[in-house]
Amino acid sequence: MPPAESPTSTGARPGGWAAAGAAGEPAPAVELRDLSRAYGERVALAGVTLTLPRGATLAVFGANGAGKTTLLRILATLLSPHAGTARVLGCELPRDGWAVRGRVGLLAHEPLLYRELSGRENLRFHARLHGVGAARVEALLEAVGMTRRADEPLRTLSRGMAQRIAICRAVLHSPELLLLDEPLANLDPGAAGAVEPLIGAGSGAARVLISHDVEHGLEEADVVLGLRGGRQALLARAGELDAAALRELYA
Amino acid sequence: MSAATEPRAVPTRVVVAALIRKDLRLELRTRESVPAMLLFSVSTFVLFHFGLDARSLEGDLAAGVLWVTLLFASVLAINRLFVAEREEGGFDGFLLAPVDRTALFLAKATVLFSFLVVLELAAVPAFAVLLLAPPGLPGLLELCALLLLADVGIAVVGTLVGALAVQTRARDLIVPLLALPLMIPVVIAAARGTAPLWLEAGAEPMPGRWPAILGLYDLVFGLLAYAVFDYLLDE
Numbered sequence: 001m002p003p004a005e006s007p008t009s010t011g012a013r014p015g016g017w018a019a020a021g022a023a024g025e026p027a028p029a030v031e032l033r034d035l036s037r038a039y040g041e042r043v044a045l046a047g048v049t050l051t052l053p054r055g056a057t058l059a060v061f062g063a064n065g066a067g068k069t070t071l072l073r074i075l076a077t078l079l080s081p082h083a084g085t086a087r088v089l090g091c092e093l094p095r096d097g098w099a100v101r102g103r104v105g106l107l108a109h110e111p112l113l114y115r116e117l118s119g120r121e122n123l124r125f126h127a128r129l130h131g132v133g134a135a136r137v138e139a140l141l142e143a144v145g146m147t148r149r150a151d152e153p154l155r156t157l158s159r160g161m162a163q164r165i166a167i168c169r170a171v172l173h174s175p176e177l178l179l180l181d182e183p184l185a186n187l188d189p190g191a192a193g194a195v196e197p198l199i200g201a202g203s204g205a206a207r208v209l210i211s212h213d214v215e216h217g218l219e220e221a222d223v224v225l226g227l228r229g230g231r232q233a234l235l236a237r238a239g240e241l242d243a244a245a246l247r248e249l250y251a
Numbered sequence: 252m253s254a255a256t257e258p259r260a261v262p263t264r265v266v267v268a269a270l271i272r273k274d275l276r277l278e279l280r281t282r283e284s285v286p287a288m289l290l291f292s293v294s295t296f297v298l299f300h301f302g303l304d305a306r307s308l309e310g311d312l313a314a315g316v317l318w319v320t321l322l323f324a325s326v327l328a329i330n331r332l333f334v335a336e337r338e339e340g341g342f343d344g345f346l347l348a349p350v351d352r353t354a355l356f357l358a359k360a361t362v363l364f365s366f367l368v369v370l371e372l373a374a375v376p377a378f379a380v381l382l383l384a385p386p387g388l389p390g391l392l393e394l395c396a397l398l399l400l401a402d403v404g405i406a407v408v409g410t411l412v413g414a415l416a417v418q419t420r421a422r423d424l425i426v427p428l429l430a431l432p433l434m435i436p437v438v439i440a441a442a443r444g445t446a447p448l449w450l451e452a453g454a455e456p457m458p459g460r461w462p463a464i465l466g467l468y469d470l471v472f473g474l475l476a477y478a479v480f481d482y483l484l485d486e
Contacts, residue, residue: 015405076343076347077344078343089269094369097484101346102347102348103349106344110340110343112343113344114273114277114335114339116277116280116335117280119275125269125272126348128269129261129266129344129348130261130267130349131260153280169344194264
């Protein structure tokens with residue numbers, strides 16, 4: 001799916017700011033305008049502008065420290081922007097953050113799970129926080145092939161298994177926007193296939209995907225954002241780019 | 252779903268219950284807080300037993316030893332109250348849910364309160380055996396009422412301080428530095444209220460003003476903590 005605004009090629013930014021939610025149409029999944037965020041004196045993100053329609057996938061590329069995780073945490077309402085505008089699912093952040101929570105699923109670097117609890121206990125705990133029934137937990141455990149190991153403490157599971165449980169946590173409440181930071185990290189091909197219906201393009205959710213696997217990211221994306229030193233170095237349709245252009249971000 | 256769609260709000264009581272159940276389960280698995288508090292308390296009573304060179308204590312001194320020991324023991328639990336949330340992403344997981352953030356305060360205060368009650372069920376009898384001059388525990392009902400009132404105050408202030416301290420690198424230093432001065436009124440009221448119960452000459456009635464002061468302290472700090480807790484979770 002193409003971006004609502006026609007992004008320009010490498011190094012440029014889209015000119016306009018698409019009106020959110022024209023009459024009868026759902027607001028875009030993500031609308032950012034000159035979004036900036038700093039940690040003390042250090043600028044982590046500056047001047048990011050883009051629009052991501054519902055159901056589309058934005059792949060974010062950039063070297064370590066480029067601002068990818070900061071962007072994800074802002075979209076998840078865990079960080080406030082310092083300048084610019086961020087609208088998620090039609091809600092302005094941070095003002096309407098309460099209306100976004102529960103509609104966004106975050107799969108971060110850390111699994112956001114308690115090591116001493118089992119996978120099932122962790123998921124049931126998060127299910128209660130989201131008002132989701134236990135049947136959904138069992139269905140997800142089944143879907144990712146973790147039913148047999150679901151009662152073992154998380155600390156005893158391999159990273160790949162913990163990642164599968166973390167994916168279940170992120171999609172437990174059927175979010176409309178998935179924020180995925182290296183979602184396939186530590187997963188073997190079989191496990192990656194098992195989680196595909198939950199976090200892949202077929203999930204139906206809009207996705208913001210951070211990946212260092214350039215080929216895979218391009219394959220998944222409708223829109224590509226490249227960050228360098230917190231700044232928007234690139235914004236383009238996935239079809240307009242090749243992997244070599246993206247690798248320059250890591251140079 | 253449009254921007255006007257309401258998030259699926261989960262009732263606060265459901266969230267509080269889920270958080271309490273999770274915390275109690277974690278404590279049962281790790282046994283990090285209550286056993287440490289109990290060991291500290293009993294060890295302190297043993298040290299006082301020998302260190303004071305007194306066969307037994309009564310009145311003001313007995314009450315002071317008990318309450319100061321319980322207060323220091325509570326610092327151990329306060330230090331660890333939010334560690335799992337901080338180190339295992341519990342804060343983020345909670346903040347991503349469409350829930351009232353003060354549910355976390357209510358749940359943590361309840362958990363700390365329950366740790367204190369469990370501690371006292373073992374530590375107060377140990378204190379009576381090791382240090383108390385009057386046999387048994389005279390004025391047990393009044394003592395229980397005073398313990399519960401003091402526990403509420405410690406739990407409320409401890410939760411607030413614990414949430415604040417866990418965001419800092421010097422958590423182990425910040426907790427006693429902030430919590431102990433804030434809890435001075437609890438020690439004063441609880442010790443003064445307890446002292447008449449443990450006079451060697453025989454128990455006297457507990458003056459009503461001390462439980463009243465504790466109740467007022469609980470109310471004021473409870474409202475204050477409830478009002479500001481939300482801000483402690485911001486970034």
